[in-house]
Amino acid sequence: MAYQRVAKLAELPQGRGLCIKLDGIEIGLFxxxxxxxxxxxxxxxxxxxxxxxxxxxxxxxxxxxxWQFDVRTGFRPEDADGFPIPRFSVRVRNGGIEVDLQSEPLPR
Ligand code: FES
Structure with a gap:
């Protein structure tokens, strides 16, 4: 498990996400x-x-x-049996947002 700091919490906009890159993967934070x-x-x-x-x-x-997606699950709201968008574990520490690409996301 290796969380990496990717953004400040204060950088997250209201009403949309924030794009970051980690190990070559483009990730949306919401x-x-x-x-x-x-x-x-x-x-x-x-x-x-x-x-x-x-x-x-x-x-x-x-x-x-x-198209719509539930950011908590990665699924489309009307198609919970479909294929979800991959999600990542995220946590907040000392005002910073940290993502771990290796571990499963925590339950919503
Ligand atoms: S690119 Fe068409 S709905 Fe997202």
Whole structure:
């Protein structure tokens, strides 16, 4: 388990995500209430960055064609049996957001 600091908590915008790169992987960070979620930043429809979509509660809407994903699970809300977007473990320490690419995300 190796968490790496990727951003300051204060950098997270409201209503959308924040794109960071870690070990060559582009990751979207999203804040829902007090929790932070991290998932691959690539929309599976046509690769648009989900961090630039609109975040409403836990649902991010891709800006390109409107597909929606629950950032807590990686699934599309209407298709929980489909393939989720990969997610990553994330935690906040001393005002910094840390991501661990190796461990399973904590339960939502
Ligand atoms: S690229 Fe995201 S909905 Fe088309």
């Amino acid at each position: 804040q829902v209430g007090e929790r932070i979620y991290a998932m691959e930043n690539r929309c599976p429809h046509a690769d648009d960055p989900l961090s630039e979509g609109v975040l409403d509660g836990p649902i991010v809407t891709c800006r390109a064609h409107g």
